[in-house]
Amino acid sequence: MKTDKRILEILEQVVAGGLSPAKAAVSIEDALAVTGDLGFAKVDLDREARTGFPEVIYGEGKEPRHVAEIAETVFARSQVLLVTRTNEEAFRQVREKVHNAAYNPTGRLIFADARKPKPAVEGVTIVAAGTSDLPVAEEAAATATLMGCTVARINDVGVAGLHRLLSRLDELRHARVLVVVAGMEGALASVVAGLVKAPVIGVPTSVGYGANFGGVAALLAMLNSCSLGVTVVNIDNGVAAGYAAALIAGANDPARAGSV
Secondary structure (H helix, E strand, C coil): CCCCHHHHHHHHHHHHCCCCHHHHHHHHHHHHHCCCECCCCECCCCHHHHHCCCCCEECCCCCHHHHHHHHHHHHHHHCEEEEECCCHHHHHHHHHHCCCCEEECCCCEEEEECCCCCCCEEEEEEEECCHHHHHHHHHHHHHHHHCCEEEEEEECCCHHHHHHHHCCHHHHHHCCEEEEEECCCCCHHHHHHCCCCCCEEEEECCCCCHHHHHHHHHHHHHHCCCCCCEEECCCCCHHHHHHHHHHHHCCCCCCCCCCC
16 A cells, blocks of 8 residues: 555654654644545545545536535645546636646546656557547546656547558557557457557447447447457546556556656
8 A cells, every 4th residue: 555645744754853753643643534525525535545546536417616626625635636527617616726727628627736746657658549539538648647657649540541550550569558549340449459569458439320329339349359458448438548558557666766
């Protein structure tokens, strides 16, 4: 389990002589007493200590004021914030509480990061089949980036124009882990996995005409891939894909100087 940053800082102050043991004990009790209970929501403030990254806020269906209060609580604790499936009204209210927050309209994301810069983990590449898949690709890229990764992007390389993908072959093979985002028939994940040594995380999207069944066709195609090395997340779930890619790349490795 990762050491809680607040408690570590308190203990360092004791060692340095800037804080007495008695006052440190009170500070530690106060730190552990934080529950994250907002009445309408119970924010998981210890998730970063357990997993290496704080709670990601799913914004869809939440009132903007609730999103803002949860965001303020998460950011105050961890100094990093990611809100997904959100909108500009929620962003306006979040910005009043988290002043350095930014909004990504393509990915419908609110994010902020006030942590000290650390060496980034390289090797994550996000591949989007078409421009319509970009919102989900943006989710994946933002998640991996906030987890401490340098993210490369390859866009609009769907199988309908296979030459576009093959022209980026060197970049594909340079990656340590690839997130492949594709709707329609979802074939791109299989094609990419057949060309590279790195693991491929397939993200089926709900992009497509009627028989796509809101992404089910792409999901089943990726699950039935004959290319080994393909794993699949849920439909449109760019966050899960970006998170998993960051873990595979080593973003939460405690031995890394810049670990999150």
